[in-house]
Amino acid sequence: MSLIVALTHELYQEDVARARATKPEDKLLEGPRLFERACRLMADGIRHQYPDLDEPGVRALLAARLVRLRAIERR
Amino acid sequence: MTADEAVVAVLDALQAAGVPYMIVGSLASNFHGIPRSTRDADFVVEAPPGNLEHVGRALPSSLTLQRQGSFEAVTGTIRYLIELVGSPFVCELFLRSDDAHDRERFSRRQRVRVLDRVASVATAEDMIVTKLRWADAAGRSKDLEDIRNIIAVRGSDLDWAYVHRWAAEHGTAGLLEQIRSSIPPT
Numbered sequence: 001m002s003l004i005v006a007l008t009h010e011l012y013q014e015d016v017a018r019a020r021a022t023k024p025e026d027k028l029l030e031g032p033r034l035f036e037r038a039c040r041l042m043a044d045g046i047r048h049q050y051p052d053l054d055e056p057g058v059r060a061l062l063a064a065r066l067v068r069l070r071a072i073e074r075r
Numbered sequence: 076m077t078a079d080e081a082v083v084a085v086l087d088a089l090q091a092a093g094v095p096y097m098i099v100g101s102l103a104s105n106f107h108g109i110p111r112s113t114r115d116a117d118f119v120v121e122a123p124p125g126n127l128e129h130v131g132r133a134l135p136s137s138l139t140l141q142r143q144g145s146f147e148a149v150t151g152t153i154r155y156l157i158e159l160v161g162s163p164f165v166c167e168l169f170l171r172s173d174d175a176h177d178r179e180r181f182s183r184r185q186r187v188r189v190l191d192r193v194a195s196v197a198t199a200e201d202m203i204v205t206k207l208r209w210a211d212a213a214g215r216s217k218d219l220e221d222i223r224n225i226i227a228v229r230g231s232d233l234d235w236a237y238v239h240r241w242a243a244e245h246g247t248a249g250l251l252e253q254i255r256s257s258i259p260p261t
Contacts, residue, residue, distance in 0.1 A: 009259035016227045016261045019109040025189045028106045031113035032078030032164060038112050039163065066163050073217060
């Protein structure tokens, strides 16, 4: 087994162990929380890329990027 | 209102409207497997469309239930959207279909305690059976990943006879074995 594959397995095993150690009830709402965190980071990235863009512009660009991401996920 | 508060508000509205439901989709796979980011919260509901107006009325003002349902190709059912004002996050209500597995998974839904309330969630076995079907039909990589994660986290305590029965029925047994063999030993 290559070093990269062994490392990938080890990281996955850590994820599994963490998930087993967390109460299912606590994991239920993690998805929406992670999504909002990702959206905040994406919006920060857009502001950095386009410093003159106003907030409605940031929101519109974020929405467009989310649509593009969804299209990629569906491929 | 944040996205997780929106999910709790929808749970409360379904409860208040007396509409039987179960949490499905990525919320349920996070519950049974490894949490990942999700932009929507999916619920299967057992109610005539008219009854969903009661759900709409029980929602807080920052959540809006769309009056018109739409056909959802992946699941083959009618979907009603609940939008969170000012957010790309959405909640989706899918009407329970007459499909044999859809009926059985709804009857096997699991009652769990979440944030001081009792909620209904699809079982781990039914999440695997459903996502195998979607992965086979639509080829979405996130469905394959969710199945893999549920099996890795819950593997030894799953009712495998039940999973195999439906996988054989749906023609997804080969895909199931492929996913199982890709999981590193834990």
